[in-house]
Amino acid sequence: MTEKPIIGITMGDPASIGPEIAIKAFLADKVTGVCRPLLVGDAGVLANTAKQLGLPVVVRGVSKVADAKFEPGFIDVLDMKTVDLSALVMGEVSAMAGHAAFEAVRKAIELALAGEVDATVTGPINKKSINDAGHHFAGHTEIYAHYTNTAKYGMLLVEENLKVIHVSTHVSLRQACDLVKKERVLSVIGLLQDGLISLGEKNLKIGVAGLNPHAGDSGLFGTEDDLEILPAVVAARELGYDVDGPVPPDTLFAKAATGHYGGVVAMYHDQGHIPFKLNGFKWNAEKQQMDSVKGVNITMGLPIIRTSVDHGTAFEIAGKGIASADAMILAIGAAVQLVASRTAGRGNNG
Structure with missing residues (x-):
């Protein structure tokens, strides 16, 4: 031993x-x-x-x-x-x-x-x-x-069913939108897969969030989803990854919380952190303190x-x-x- x-x-x-x-x-x-x-x-x-x-x-x-x-x-x-x-x-x-x-x-x-x-x-x-x-x-x-x-790293959050990695983290929202590029999204998908395997996760289905409302809705609300995220998803599939996307974030995280996805890719800090902390942070109003504060942050890469x-x-x-x-x-x-x-x-x- x-x-x-x-x-x-x-x-x-x-x-x-x-x-x-x-x-x-x-x-x-x-x-x-x-x-x-x-x-x-x-x-x-x-x-x-x-x-x-x-x-x-x-x-x-x-x-x-x-x-x-x-x-x-x-x-x-x-x-x-x-x-x-x-x-x-x-x-x-x-x-x-x-x-x-x-x-x-x-x-x-x-x-x-x-x-x-x-x-x-x-x-x-x-x-x-x-x-x-x-x-x-x-x-x-x-x-x-x-x-x-x-040079290539990512923030992976883990709490029960939710495992969330980020394309960008500590930058302004305006910068975050500019950082949504095919190469970065594809790299983060790979980092997430590595993380899931290292953590012993059996479900390797990955969901990739859209950036814009309704994942752009065919370009009506922005073009990044079609021009940057979708090509990354297609390339990931060609590499053998089981991946969906871009999925509207309000749908993606609801499905992820049920265990539908083994992990998800968020486009920016708050897109991933808000649903994650709602899942793991439990406030006791009667005691006026937290009953639990759960969630692990892992730096991949x-x-x-x-x-x-x-x-x-x-x-x-x-x-x-x-x-x-x-x-x-x-x-x-x-x-x-x-x-x-x-x-x-x-x-x-x-």
């Missing part, structure tokens, strides 16, 4: 719910039973969070992966020493917090590229905090693409594995002890599954 994989997990923004959900995930048997989790971040922040929230763990800072012991009741933290606790204000944007979050991500990427961790999982970051710290990236996906020198929670920093509840760790637990589970898939693939290739 081989040892359980080492999963490098970034703490996210230290002023957010990131440290809380990371610790809560470490306390879950679903996590410690399948991997050796290593937090990457600031040990002082994690220890302070555990103490303030009464979470029954001991935080142990280490300077390198080899020093981690992965013992029950302890959280091993690759200590970046990037936060001045006296200056940290929970729930507030700050350059210090942004720098700490960024450095944890950069270090996790470095460890994965060096083979010291088998996969990475990222906690939530605040884009303004990171940019205020001088790190000018639109988000995690772009950071990973930059530091792994990856990278040479390393990266999964993430698909929710934000939730500054409004940071430090209150009510944040759900559901998405973090699911993201770690997905990372473990992807490690197993890659290992099996290497074995099959001799």
Whole structure:
């Protein structure tokens, strides 16, 4: 039997719910039973969070992966020493917090590229905090693409029946329309198929969303569907993919939620994220808190594995002890599954 994989997990923004959900995930048997989790971040922040929230763990800072012991009741933290606790204000944007979050991500990427961790999982970051710290990236996906020198990549969201990949993500809506090109759509279809196979999905039927209302309605509401998306779908079929499209988005996502498609291609950020979060985020009006916040974000096309929670920093509840760790637990589970898939693939290739 081989040892359980080492999963490098970034703490996210230290002023957010990131440290809380990371610790809560470490306390879950679903996590410690399948991997050796290593937090990457600031040990002082994690220890302070555990103490303030009464979470029954001991935080142990280490300077390198080899020093981690992965013992029950302890959280091993690759200590970046990037936060001045006296200056940290929970729930507030700050350059210090942004720098700490960024450095944890950069270090996790470095460890994965060096083979010291088998996969990475990222906690939530605040884009303004990171940019205020001088790190000018639109988000995690772009950071990973930059530091792994990856040109073709895609954001894949996973929650039960819905598996959604995006043609574009963190750009303006006007830019997003301009990025709907045959070559990109075809590339993303391929990334989605790879993702579905890696996740063990048996249904490989792919639905491709239209860009315009009614998928353009034969050119009445725009030409991108006929001139860019349809040719990509035709080319994908010629390559052997089982793919429909362009399908009007209001129909596509309703069908996808029933399991009709194994995965779907969204043309831009909100087209995919809105139905996805409606599916996975459940609000309890009586308790005035979330019952569950589910959804995993996987960056496809990278040479390393990266999964993430698909929710934000939730500054409004940071430090209150009510944040759900559901998405973090699911993201770690997905990372473990992807490690197993890659290992099996290497074995099959001799």
